[in-house]
Amino acid sequence: MSAVASFTxxxxxxxxxxxxxxxxxxGAADVQQxxxxxxxxxxxxxxxxxxxxxxxxxxxxxxxxxxxxxGPGIARNPDYExxxxxxxxxxxxxxxxxxxxxxxxxxxRRPERDQAKIFPRPNRRG
Numbered sequence: 001m002s003a004v005a006s007f008t009x010x011x012x013x014x015x016x017x018x019x020x021x022x023x024x025x026x027g028a029a030d031v032q033q034x035x036x037x038x039x040x041x042x043x044x045x046x047x048x049x050x051x052x053x054x055x056x057x058x059x060x061x062x063x064x065x066x067x068x069x070x071g072p073g074i075a076r077n078p079d080y081e082x083x084x085x086x087x088x089x090x091x092x093x094x095x096x097x098x099x100x101x102x103x104x105x106x107x108x109r110r111p112e113r114d115q116a117k118i119f120p121r122p123n124r125r126g
Contacts, residue, residue: 005087010045011096014038018096028060028104035060035068035100039093043074046083060100062108067101068093 018038025031039058043051057073070093074080083089 005083007042007046007083007087007089007092010042011092014041014045015096019099022100022103025103025107028107031100031103031107032060035097038096039074042089042092043080043083046087046089047079060097060104062101062105066094066097067099068097 018034021034022031025034036053036058040051040053054071054073057071059069059071060067061069070084075084
């Protein structure tokens with residue numbers, strides 16, 4: 001039986017900030033960016049090196065079971081592939097990805113928040 005590394009300590013350190021930022025997101029693009037930064041921070045912490053993600057390396061998608069899709073820059077990278085297979089990293093990304101996907105679904109049902117960003121209303125409180 002092979003040993004499985006656990007990175008829940010890192011998840012716990014990043015989760016509160018991630019959830020607060022997701023809660024304040026005003027559109028799907030904001031959610032995408034926040035989740036990509038979470039993935040980048042997780043990979044940086046576990047690899048010990050600065051991680052640079054290209055567009056398409058990670059995408060939140062409410063239409064898939066896990067809530068996110070990893071692009072080839074992460075999924076096929078041998079440095080990260082071993083973490084995805086031999087640790088709980090994939091479970092962590094699923095948990096937080098599902099949270100991000102739920103936020104996008106919520107925003108899609110209530111587009112007025114996204115519209116408020118595009119067409120702000122003046123403060124009526126005088």
